Amino acid sequence: MKKPKNLNLYAQSGYRSYERQESIFAYYVERSGEEKASRVSANAGHSEHQTGLAMDVTTPEVNFQLVTSFEDTPEGQWIKENAAQFGFIIRYPKDKEKITGYQYEPWHLRFVGKEPAKVIHEQGLTLEEYLGFE
Ligand SMILES: [Zn+2]
CATH class of the missing domain: 3.30.1380.10 (Muramoyl-pentapeptide Carboxypeptidase; domain 2)
Structure with a gap:
């Protein structure tokens, strides 16, 4: 593996609780409606972020x-x-x-x-x- 030079990687979001995912999804629904929201965010209980x-x-x-x-x-x-x-x-x-x-x-x-x-x-x-x- 080539050693990477000067990379600035940040973990922006990891584990999320059910409640946290619920509020994120609600935010997208509010912003662009349920259909669009479901393509960019998961409903509570369906996000991989809840698995850790x-x-x-x-x-x-x-x-x-x-x-x-x-x-x-x-x-x-x-x-x-x-x-x-x-x-x-x-x-x-x-x-x-x-x-x-x-x-x-x-x-x-x-x-x-x-x-x-x-x-x-x-x-x-x-x-x-x-x-x-x-
Ligand atoms: Zn993600």
């Missing part, structure tokens, strides 16, 4: 926001190439919205363990495809 196995990462380059342009930053590139070595996958990949039910989220990492992460990464799968749900 998901983490949103970001960088000062995108003002600590969770935006798709994160993928173009050195941090986003590093995550894309190296997360699997640590057992993490980009859970909602680009162009897989129909399978995952979520828009592309280059910042949302899910811990699945090193072996599954390696296969998922190398074969360009979603977790659903890896588990045989698709």
Whole structure:
């Protein structure tokens, strides 16, 4: 593994309680209606963040926001190439919205363990495809 230089990665969101997820979802519904909300956020009880196995990462380059342009930053590139070595996958990949039910989220990492992460990464799968749900 090449040693990364000067990367500024920040965990912006990790474990969330049911109540916290409920208020986040309510915020999106308020802002853009239930249909749009369900594509960018999970209903309480349905978020991976409630499992403690998901983490949103970001960088000062995108003002600590969770935006798709994160993928173009050195941090986003590093995550894309190296997360699997640590057992993490980009859970909602680009162009897989129909399978995952979520828009592309280059910042949302899910811990699945090193072996599954390696296969998922190398074969360009979603977790659903890896588990045989698709
Ligand atoms: Zn997330």
